[in-house]
Amino acid sequence: MLATIGVERLEDLFQDVPASFRFPELNLPPALTEMEAFAEMQDLASANESTHDLVCFLGAGAYHHYIPAAVDAILRRGEFLTAYTPYQPEVSQGTLRAIFDYQSLITSLTGMDVSNASHYDGATAAAEAVSLAYANFRGKRTKVVLSPNLHPHYRQTIHTYNHGSAIEITGEQVDIRMGPKALIPLIDENTALVIVQYPDFFGRIYDHTALVEAAHAKGALVSISANPLALGMLKAPGEFGADIVTGEGQPLGIPLTYGGPYLGIFATRTEYVRKMAGRLVGETVDNRGQKAYVLTLTAREQHIRREKATSNICTNQGLMALASAVYLSLLGKHGLRQVSELCYHKAHYAARQISQLEGYELWNSTPFYHEFVVRCPLPVEEINAYLLENGILGGYDLGQDYPELESHVLLAVTEMNSREEIDLLVETLAEVPHE
Amino acid sequence: MNIPYDLKYTKNDEWVRIEGNVGTVGITDYAQDQLSDIVYVEIIVAEGEQVSQGDTCATVESVKAAADVYLPVSGVITAVNEDLPDAPETINSDPYGKAWMVKVELSDPNELDGLLEAEGYQQLIASKE
Numbered sequence: 001m002l003a004t005i006g007v008e009r010l011e012d013l014f015q016d017v018p019a020s021f022r023f024p025e026l027n028l029p030p031a032l033t034e035m036e037a038f039a040e041m042q043d044l045a046s047a048n049e050s051t052h053d054l055v056c057f058l059g060a061g062a063y064h065h066y067i068p069a070a071v072d073a074i075l076r077r078g079e080f081l082t083a084y085t086p087y088q089p090e091v092s093q094g095t096l097r098a099i100f101d102y103q104s105l106i107t108s109l110t111g112m113d114v115s116n117a118s119h120y121d122g123a124t125a126a127a128e129a130v131s132l133a134y135a136n137f138r139g140k141r142t143k144v145v146l147s148p149n150l151h152p153h154y155r156q157t158i159h160t161y162n163h164g165s166a167i168e169i170t171g172e173q174v175d176i177r178m179g180p181k182a183l184i185p186l187i188d189e190n191t192a193l194v195i196v197q198y199p200d201f202f203g204r205i206y207d208h209t210a211l212v213e214a215a216h217a218k219g220a221l222v223s224i225s226a227n228p229l230a231l232g233m234l235k236a237p238g239e240f241g242a243d244i245v246t247g248e249g250q251p252l253g254i255p256l257t258y259g260g261p262y263l264g265i266f267a268t269r270t271e272y273v274r275k276m277a278g279r280l281v282g283e284t285v286d287n288r289g290q291k292a293y294v295l296t297l298t299a300r301e302q303h304i305r306r307e308k309a310t311s312n313i314c315t316n317q318g319l320m321a322l323a324s325a326v327y328l329s330l331l332g333k334h335g336l337r338q339v340s341e342l343c344y345h346k347a348h349y350a351a352r353q354i355s356q357l358e359g360y361e362l363w364n365s366t367p368f369y370h371e372f373v374v375r376c377p378l379p380v381e382e383i384n385a386y387l388l389e390n391g392i393l394g395g396y397d398l399g400q401d402y403p404e405l406e407s408h409v410l411l412a413v414t415e416m417n418s419r420e421e422i423d424l425l426v427e428t429l430a431e432v433p434h435e
Numbered sequence: 436m437n438i439p440y441d442l443k444y445t446k447n448d449e450w451v452r453i454e455g456n457v458g459t460v461g462i463t464d465y466a467q468d469q470l471s472d473i474v475y476v477e478i479i480v481a482e483g484e485q486v487s488q489g490d491t492c493a494t495v496e497s498v499k500a501a502a503d504v505y506l507p508v509s510g511v512i513t514a515v516n517e518d519l520p521d522a523p524e525t526i527n528s529d530p531y532g533k534a535w536m537v538k539v540e541l542s543d544p545n546e547l548d549g550l551l552e553a554e555g556y557q558q559l560i561a562s563k564e
Binding site: 138274299304305306308 | 474475477479494496497498499500501503
């Protein structure tokens with residue numbers, strides 16, 4: 001092959017790289033055999049303590065749910081696992097159909113008209129809503145009202161996305177104890193988008209109808225970041241009149257992993273579809289009249305619209321979207337509601353028990369879903385260390401993001417937590433202060 | 436390529452037809468041919484709006500590209516082609532007729548001197564080929 005392309009030695013192919021960088025000395029340990037490498041990996045993996053070994057009450061955006069075995073069995077099919085971008089419909093009907101089903105499930109769950117084929121995670125999806133709104137008003141509205149009760153990481157991502165842009169973000173200064181109505185005075189004629197979370201970061205459930213009406217009265221759009229599993233029992237954000245619904249799809253059949261891959265849900269109303277980022281699959285008929293699926297409205301995307309595109313994102317989390325579609329199909333409407341209600345009732349049992357402990361107090365009395373905030377008699381760090389000694393993964397230390405919530409913990413309860421586990425948590429919490 | 440003699444042209448493939456003090460604006464036959472099948476058009480200026488030469492007045496999407504339409508002249512928008520968004524393919528079939536996009540009441544007729552005549556535009560596209 002070297003002879004064919006007219007090169008003498010392999011090294012000659014690298015002559016465009018400056019000589020000093022060409023063959024650097026790499027500081028690597030000696031090579032391992034497969035057997036040695038496997039043993040080393042196993043050691044590293046077993047250093048982790050995971051939800052398999054611990055009783056988990058940690059949530060804050062990523063949740064420990066049961067994943068039916070069929071989800072993984074379908075994901076691991078070679079046709080799905082190795083498939084790349086389905087640009088060619090003639091060879092990608094299976095992948096396209098799966099994405100179309102995912103989109104259909106998401107629209108019915110959120111109460112929206114269209115869903116894209118997904119984004120990276122809940123945080124990027126929330127940030128893409130800002131881009132949609134900004135593009136919708138052609139840059140003429142530059143204000144975003146951001147609820148402080150949106151996940152702190154999502155808010156960071158929104159700030160990162162819009163760093164150096166014309167967009168001005170306000171709202172995070174509002175008292176976190178207040179509901180969505182506290183944001184209404186901030187909405188004006190320059191507001192492009194209002195962003196809230198439902199249930200909010202603290203697990204609280206609010207009716208957003210009044211907020212949406214107030215925003216629409218000023219011509220602004222509203223984006224609601226929702227937990228899709230909660231929508232199994234709660235009113236769909238579409239019914240509040242939301243213009244965009246985003247969310248983290250991880251609770252729908254995707255395992256807990258550090259850093260993902262997770263699933264960014266993004267759905268909106270038909271009138272905004274051309275400003276929506278990401279891939280979109282549509283149903284059509286082929287030249288023989290048979291039902292078929294294709295990527296559609298691609299002129300929105302960066303490879304065609306270039307610098308005029310709403311976003312530079314045109315990829316999706318194909319495999320994770322498939323996982324959630326399989327999960328939702330397996331559970332069905334009633335199954336989803338059942339899982340959702342189990343989480344709700346178990347969380348309420350846990351909250352009731354903990355609130356009876358001396359020194360512990362529920363932070364607020366607003367209705368909540370499967371997460372709640374508890375004021376603790378000691379720093380959360382100390383409580384969590386004690387829980388961990390007893391095989392329990394404690395809640396999220398809210399003091400790290402909200403200085404006013406020092407010694408407040410966010411606890412999550414799912415269908416995975418048995419009554420015995422909840423009772424163990426309560427007993428262990430009771431022991432902590434008397435250490 | 437159809438390049439009517441009674442119109443003025445921009446280097447970005449827009450045309451303007453002057454009748455009295457009003458200019459009618461659209462995109463050229465060459466532009467529609469380059470874009471191929473047009474599937475979407477969005478006119479983003481409204482009647483009564485004050486606009487300047489070079490402002491974006493519309494966005495056109497085809498199966499292979501998206502393009503902004505820039506105004507050849509400054510002034511006030513006096514009419515917008517409301518029918519066009521429902522029939523974007525008209526831009527392919529009748530770019531100088533039914534596919535007009537906006538009408539502008541000129542605020543500075545001197546701007547017309549900076550635009551191309553049909554001959555100049557013909558040379559421009561010939562050089563692009």
